[in-house]
Amino acid sequence: MKFVDEFRDPAAARALVAAIRDLADGGGDGGQVFKFMEVCGGHTHTIYRHGIEHLLPPSVELVHGPGCPVCVIPMGRVDDAMWLAEKPDTIFTSFGDMMRVPGSRGSLLEAKARGADVRFVYSPLDSLRIAIENPDKHVVFFAVGFETTAPSTAVTLVRAKDLGVTNFSVFCNHVTIVPPIKAILDSPDLRLDGFLGPGHVSTVVGNRPYRFVTEVYRKPIVVAGFEPLDILASVHMLLAQIREGRCEVENQYSRVVPEEGNPQAIALLSQVFELRPHFEWRGLGFISQSALKLNDDYAEFDAELRFDMPGIRVADPKACQCGEVLKGVIKPWECKVFGTACTPETPIGTCMVSPEGACAAYYNFGRLHRETAMMVGQRSELPVLTK
């Protein structure tokens, strides 16, 4: 398929893997392991879906980062969402990924099965359309996501205001990517050698916001795309920087990410949102200025102001180690409940819910012994019959 196959070409992959091995193992510093964090859940998903982890030499280790929007939503916010969904005469709309995230009283999917009108949408504009079609109901959109999805929420709010829609509100949980990266860099329990930077967030914010990573923390960062070859190429670029003694913000995903980002989208964000003083992240705790709320001009659409929501902070289940997984401190399989008490069918933590969550990706795709994985991966091609 055009523009997809090119980024999944096995021959190109083999060449890149060989080049990565040469750079990683060829520094005369035998035994060094390079730890790179891929920031986005989308990266994590690609890495496991295409079996990249076992293609890389043991000297390159990928650590999964916090960039999974579903994974970082704390339980209290899910409880608030459930409370909204179960209000009479309410249609609660959400991206599909959020539907299975457990709060302290179950998930939105369970609320739906019990009778709440919960619908999944692919765009907040669909929520607005539902509001216009159902004037006797109040429609809430459960907004989650980084700078990638926030502009579409902003567009929707601008349109709702223009149209004078009064039965629509947004439960805003938009977060920003830089504060958690900074929190991870400040965390004493992690030694990283570089970052695969967020691809789609950067289409909006550009590459400038990551300069502190190289300038203050002296770690290289390469903004990476989401196809398997993008991941390998970005790993190669990070290793090249290290071997050449450079420390820069580089853009591997230049076919999509402009240096300056998307000024229109950025303007739209500042038109509609303002920074919250602080916001709770699942497992990472409160991070200051890390999330967005609707500003005064759009206060009428803010579900948190419009409804007397419980807003109770709920501690993560004791057994859940999502926070350590999100910070890359432990691998998914190192969590105490991984794969037994916590599975995709009965998730305890958010990382097991979203397809972008590190635990779900590892459980669904990666759960293979290294030797088995090698055996399967290297297996000679099946006989190709004439097509």
Added chain:
Amino acid sequence: MTSHAGTRPATAEEREDRVLERITAFRKRRPRLIDEVITLAHGAGGKSSAALVDAVFLEAFRNPELEQMGDGAVLTLPSGERLAFSTDSFVVSPLQFPGGSIGHLAVHGTINDLAVSGAKPQWLSAAFVIQEGFAIAKLKEIVADMATAAREAGVSLVTGDTKVVPKGAADGMYITTAGVGVIPAGRELSAQKVRPGDKLVLSGTLGDHGMAVMMARGDMGIDADIHSDTAPVHELVDLVLAAAPSTRWMRDPTRGGLGTICNELAQDSGLAVILDEASLPVLPMVLGACDMLGIDPLYVANEGKFVAVVPADEAEAAVAALRSHPLGAAAVIVGEIVEQPEGVVALRTAFGGSRIVDMLVGDPLPRIC
């Protein structure tokens, strides 16, 4: 289990292996039904469905025929002749979609369940639940589709029932069909006959039906020229069984897709299934739609395809036989059976990596059949 009696602390790799072994053991337990109410996932054909069937239906109805848990029950008559008996309900929304309608599905679905059980489909029943207010003209169109599908497949609709429910009690109409077919003497298909080295032959492209219905629903805002593959497979089954007489096992990858039936095969046979991603036939349009929606074509429903496990030395003959028929033109070997890791389905990615293919969890595409 890796021994670690010595003083050396376990390496990360050893600890990971131990966790994986624990999970494997955990997964061998029977699925447990923990939900208090039915959710859409219970109808998706994946793990939740298995748990529901196990805990509610199997528990209540337990008998040797049911416990075969095949696509159809195999019944032995006093004469020694064997019948396959199967039933299926159809709740697809919308009722009509590019490539077919609920009428085609209702006939093809049951015919195919009988065919992959080794039977020649012969008689069908049809029961209709129709909502008050439903247009008779539309009903006639759907019934005409059923009649055409049955005539083309050489089966007769011999009994039926109609119920009408008040507005709001059903969405348009639902159809339930049951079917009976005779299994020719000497045909024995079972997962227990599958051996390491056997090949998986797939009769055609993956994902067409599920994505066609998804697109027809219109709520994706994507226009794609994707047609359902709804079709009867019994002629193809006959061709495979003639060309590959030692065929071990067959199943049609409907709800839950190829990924789900391969998991059933791995569990029932106690062997491993290795799929080769590069050989999986998926139309570019279907793959594009799947990629956009984040859906894996391995889990998307098909309504005119089946998988046959055949010995390696008969695999090419099976593929050639399938390709001699217009419905089998894209037939291909998609994988093989190996001994280890027991009960697991793994995919050799087109990229040269490898990954697990697990049972489907949740329901990405409700009401597609």
